[in-house]
Amino acid sequence: MDSVNITLPDDAWKDSFDKLLDPRPQLRELNIIKRNVRRSFNFDSSVENSNSNLLSVSNVSHPNLLEPKTPGPSANMKLTANNVSSISTPCPKRLRSMLFDCALSPIGGLKLDGLIADLNPKMIEVKENAEAPIRKTKQVCFKPNVDKPQIAVADRKRTKTVLAEIRRSSLVLQPGKWQKNLITWRRTCHQQDMPPRSDPGQKQSLPKKSTPAVNLEATIRNSRKSVNVKTSLEAVMPLSHEKQVLKYCNQRRALRFGTAYAASKMIGSSKIGEGVYGEVFKYTPKNSTEIDVVLKVIPIEGEIQVNGETQKTFEQILPEIIISKEMCNLRDNQANATLGYVDIYNVCLVKGHYPDHLIHLWEDFDSAKESENEHPEIFSDSQLFIVLELKYAGTDLSTFTFLNAEQSYYALQQIASALAVGEEALQFEHRDLHWGNILIEKTDNRELAYKLNGKDLSVKTKGIKLTIIDYTLSRVTVDENCHYNDLSVDEELFEATGDYQYDIYRMMRDELKNDWSKYAPKTNVFWISYINSKLIDGVKYRNPNSKTHKLYLDKLKTLQDIMLTFSSAGDCIRHINNCS
CATH class of the missing domain: 1.10.510.10 (Transferase(Phosphotransferase) domain 1)
Structure with missing residues (x-):
């Protein structure tokens, strides 16, 4: 069979080839489809066609990111087929923002019941000439009551302004220690004036004493109360809560913190956790190497706020000491006995600066896991602490x-x-x-x-x-x-x-x-x-x-x-x- 040479004008072969590959004109003539179908960013993915309002890839521009209202590094950027590499599903690492809003989809970094990560300035770090923000994991997020906030990620100042205008409809907290989750949310959303954090390897220089404004949200949680269940009893003169705490500690006065818990008495010590009200350390006593002890250190009676919370008073810490003692004593109860509550070895009232070796343990924990608590150097020499010595229980x-x-x-x-x-x-x-x-x-x-x-x-x-x-x-x-x-x-x-x-x-x-x-x-x-x-x-x-x-x-x-x-x-x- 003789070959036939066909000569086409320049670029005409491209149009002919496109007509062979694109069946849409023929389908329209057969009354199968009536309108244009947007081309996918990737021909092996149909996700992008889930929204019929989106245009073709050649003329897509995302208003939230690509055309910000305020000038920024991305003000003149246009998303075209030339600067988008082939991907299966759009994601913020490649396109720097979500191309479509879908509340039921986790793609693009959207939490199912939370806030888009880009809205939270605490969750991103924008570096110069960086292609995409580096995201940090946060423990809390919250639901905004706005549908589509228009925010330029690269514009940090504008982001903070818009974030302050968003009002929450409900808190979305991770399971577990809700107090820590809530204080993190407060720091993030209310932007409280907190002391600056230093690098993990460098100690902070913070004021020894400060008297911040009273924070109602911080004080309401310190609502521990004790009432007499027999209202017919005559009123008695209330005892000093400080004296009752000292009685439970078997002390006459507060001990020096650095002396009571010196490094020489603690073998293999480390920080193993933290809470809103204090730090948690683990060590082996020098005089009893067969057991492991957990120290729960709680600052009390101080003027400065700790981790955004007002410090507990003697009156507020006393019931927790009483409950800890009473639940531990159930192991020896004659009628109702159990070993199911944590064993408490001792309660101690101490005073003074944090010991240097405990500060080093705090900084090691901060370097490895990024502590959310205040640096212990904020405490003055007159600071009081309640230290609970508990059995390590796994x-x-x-x-x-x-x-x-x-x-x-x-x-x-x-x-x-x-x-x-x-x-x-x-x-x-x-x-x-x-x-x-x-x-x-x-x-x-x-x-x-x-x-x-x-x-x-x-x-x-x-x-x-x-x-x-x-x-x-x-x-x-x-x-x-x-x-x-x-x-x-x-x-x-x-x-x-x-x-x-x-x-x-x-x-x-x-x-x-x-x-x-x-x-x-x-x-x-x-x-x-x-x-x-x-x-x-x-x-x-x-x-x-x-x-x-x-x-x-x-x-x-x-x-x-x-x-x-x-x-x-x-x-x-x-x-x-x-x-x-």
Whole structure:
């Protein structure tokens, strides 16, 4: 067959080739499609065509980023096919902003129930001549009540201005230590005047004393109260709270901080955690190398705010000391006994500067994990601290890996049994039993013994022992006095969302009718339900495909279906024992 040479004018072959590849004119003639279909940024992806209002790639320009109202590095930038490389799904690392808004999609860096990362100046660092902002992980975010804020990422000043105008509709907090999440949110959104942070390797030069303006939001959380449950008793002269604290510490006066906790007395010390109200260290005592001790250091009675919070007073810290002591003493109770609450070795009142070796440990932690707390050098020589010496009880529930659901099933029984004992002995409600307040360690004991109303009970360990910690929000009755934290003044806690944990706070408020002095053991059931939900689909398992795992996972799910019908932790544990 003879070949035929066809001569086309310049560029005419391109038009002919496009007509062969593009079937749209033929489809229109057949009445199949009536309008243009936008070309995809990548021909193997149909994501971009999900929005029919977008134009073709040749004339797309994003108003939020590519045409900012104020001059900036990207003011004259246009997005065309020439400066966009082929990608499957647009993402901020490649296109520097979202090309389409989809509240149900995580692509482009959008949190499902939070704020676009670009709106938060604390979450980005803009470098000169950088192609894209470097994102930092934050613990909190919040929902804006505006649909499409027009913000230029590169314009840091304008971003802050727009951010200040956005009003939140609800807080979206990560599960766990909500106090730290909330103070981070305050720092980010309210832009409080906080002392400047220094480089990790360099000490801060901060004023020894300062008297900041009173922060109402910071003071309302320090609402620990104690009331006499027998109102008919005659009023008695109130004792000095300072003297009561010293009595529990077995001291006559405050000890020097640097002397009581000198470096020579602490072997293998390190900082292992932090909270809004203090730092947490771990060490091995020089005179007893068989145990590990955890130090919880809490500043009190000072004028300066710490981590955005007003320091607790003697009156406010006393109930927490009392609850810690009383819950620990349940291990020796004759009628209601348990080892499920953290063992407290000592309580100490100290005064003075932070010891240098603890400051170095703080800075090491800051370098490795970026501490969110204030540098300890802010404290003056007259600063008072309460130091709780606790037994090291392992890692928290959120980071622990279970062998299988059988192990977690008996772990739930341990928690429920400990709460049941606390209810009967002291009318105890924990009221903040999220998975960061449950510690787990390995044990060689096959069973743990409990006493509930004089009756002996035992729970299998399956190799682990659980311990309940942190009584900041707890309620207890000791010597006819009810110690509790009045959460009725803390509205932010009840506005938080993001996890089943924050539903529990609202459920407690409804159960108590916002009277937090009231004893309602149903609140413990709420937290058992929360823990059970985490054991079902929140924690990690080593053998999730085994028959044993599936069998006990079904038991957890069956229990979860009826959990909220129980009236107390004791009611729950009696049901479990009757079904065993």
